[in-house]
Amino acid sequence: MARDLGEQNREWFARYKEDVKKEGKPFFPRAILHDTVMSLIVVCVIIGLAVIWYYDANGVKPGILGPLYAPPADPGTTSFVPRPDWYFYFLFYLLRIFKWPETVFIATVGIPTICLVLLLGLPFYDRRRERRPSRRPVAMIAAILTVLSMGVLTWKGATANEALGSELVLLVPKWAHQQGFTGKKLPTKGATLFAQSGCLNCHTYLGQGAGQLGAPNLSAIGKTNDAAFFVQYITNPAAFGNKVMGSYSYLGQQNMRAIGAFLAASDGPK
Ligand code: HEC
Structure with a gap:
């Protein structure tokens, strides 16, 4: 406890450099090769999915990856209730919790912006080199709470009773x-x-x-x-x-x- 953060950091950094020298792997060609292989796999999976989607759906009958073409959009519809893609359900549900117009701004711009700024600022206000989860209680609790609340909001958004x-x-x-x-x-x-x-x-x-x-x-x-x-x-x-x-x-x-x-x-x- 007596040592200050700067001293601790310098010590850790020295140890890190030593570790790299002892058992580090070179960036070229090792890391580059790994990245290349992994990228190729990802591209192949995407191409594979596209091929399955295209040949599995014939004409109007949807395949396992969805229909080839959906019906054309109807600009005159009055009963359509817009829903976001699933990964926006949590924001979508925030919108339902907060009521227009007083608090909607807080929900849609305020809260996400605060979270983003906190995340961007993380390297500046948490300067320790500690990585072990058990030694980072604040970060761990914050992460768990974030994941949990996003999960709950996503689920609520997905099952939200539709139609205004x-x-x-x-x-x-x-x-x-x-x-x-x-x-x-x-x-x-x-x-x-x-x-x-x-x-x-x-x-x-x-x-x-x-x-x-x-x-x-x-x-x-x-x-x-x-x-x-x-x-x-x-x-x-x-x-x-x-x-x-x-x-x-x-x-x-x-x-x-x-x-x-x-x-x-x-x-x-x-
Ligand atoms: C697509 C939009 C739309 C929807 C949905 C809609 N209306 Fe209308 N409604 C209008 C418009 C536009 C007028 C005015 C037409 C005019 O002035 O000639 C109107 C006029 C009316 C009028 C006559 C008002 C008057 O001044 O005489 C009544 C009554 C009415 N709507 C009831 C309803 C009811 C009840 C529903 C739901 C069951 C409904 N409307 C749904 C667009 C809509």
């Missing part, structure tokens, strides 16, 4: 309270369907939703028409000159009546 709808549904009681239809069965069911059916990918409602493609705010839509009209409208929006919104008749008459009742009950927050 699942979160929007939680707002139904609040909507009912604000619009004054608490306890009324049909509008409440309609509100749930409204939250689940992707209406808020275009419309806005009491501060939620996207406000896309010129879709109006529906918070006070109940003032303009009655439930029967809304059922007709969502059955065939095109008949009302709406070329953007698709028909919701696939939901069935019962469900559309519920949505109609919900819209009719939405005559603006009290």
Whole structure:
């Protein structure tokens, strides 16, 4: 303990130099050869996978490594819920934990940046030469915690209940309270369907939703028409000159009546 870090480091460095002299292996040709062989193996594996992917999938039938071609992207889709590749699930899940807009910046930029800066700074604030895991408790615990939290977040992200709808549904009681239809069965069911059916990918409602493609705010839509009209409208929006919104008749008459009742009950927050 009495010796300072500099002295300890110089001693270790001298020992390291000695070790290299005694049993070190030359970089050329030994290390170069190893790298070359390993690189070749990696390239061969990639080529092999590409060959298997190409010849195993025939036409439309996907092979073990996936389909040759996926269907073309549909730019007009409204029900698509974007998901990242699996290695971004942990960030994706962070986004779900932190709520827009107050804390999202912390989650997506703040935390990863802090971690990166800590990692970049590591050689500057940890100057010891100690490598044995048991002698590096802080680093080991930090590493384990990082791996563990990334693992848990990845798993949560992978199994996350999809469709923004699942979160929007939680707002139904609040909507009912604000619009004054608490306890009324049909509008409440309609509100749930409204939250689940992707209406808020275009419309806005009491501060939620996207406000896309010129879709109006529906918070006070109940003032303009009655439930029967809304059922007709969502059955065939095109008949009302709406070329953007698709028909919701696939939901069935019962469900559309519920949505109609919900819209009719939405005559603006009290
Ligand atoms: C693809 C985007 C999109 C989706 C999804 C969508 N709508 Fe619309 N909706 C629109 C647009 C755009 C308009 C306005 C059309 C117009 O002004 O002619 C509209 C109009 C309406 C209107 C009439 C508003 C008025 O002022 O008369 C109602 C009611 C409505 N939508 C309900 C719904 C419901 C309920 C859902 C979900 C079941 C839904 N919409 C889903 C785009 C969408």
